[in-house]
Amino acid sequence: SQELEQSPQSLIVQEGKNLTINCTSSKTLYGLYWYKQKYGEGLIFLMMLQKGGEEKSHEKITAKLDEKKQQSSLHITASQPSHAGIYLCGAGYGKLTFGQGTILTVHP
């Protein structure tokens, strides 16, 4: 079965700093999803990547899938307190496997 490893497990940054979260798979990724979760709430869909080398952006968040389709990164530019939360990567078709999540704290 597919396993997803996220790094780092937690991240504390000062407002305005850039940051990157990684998601590494034990197998080729066919459909990679990034979600954000506020503590005690549901997951909010951010972006989906399918093709090797694909890159998508939404506001200040950019997600990339490497050419070999085994690693994805989520990059936040000029972080804000509103970016704080748990970021999860998920992969698969239908049944999703999730990474353990990365807890992001942004200090004003």
Add this chain to the structure above:
Amino acid sequence: DGGITQSPKYLFRKEGQNVTLSCEQNLNHDAMYWYRQDPGQGLRLIYYSQIVNDFQKGDIAEGYSVSREKKESFPLTVTSAQKNPTAFYLCASSWLAGVNIQYFGAGTRLSVL
């Protein structure tokens, strides 16, 4: 407003009791899913259903049961056989064909009294 509604938001279970978590969607999605989230862990799939009256076990189905009598509803019962039920439960739904992005409800937090 289209979306996924989970209820209740908080639920307490006594020992030996079965409890049912509700999940309703009005997105006309074909597939529905139940996940369990424990602190410091990602989501683990309990059950999923791709069509009415049919469902499949996920990775951690023991101690849980589901039904899918209507397209829009996918209730999860946590039975007394589930010895460690304290967790955050999330329901999701998606289209089956094409890009099947899963959309999530707000979750139910279950605790044991």
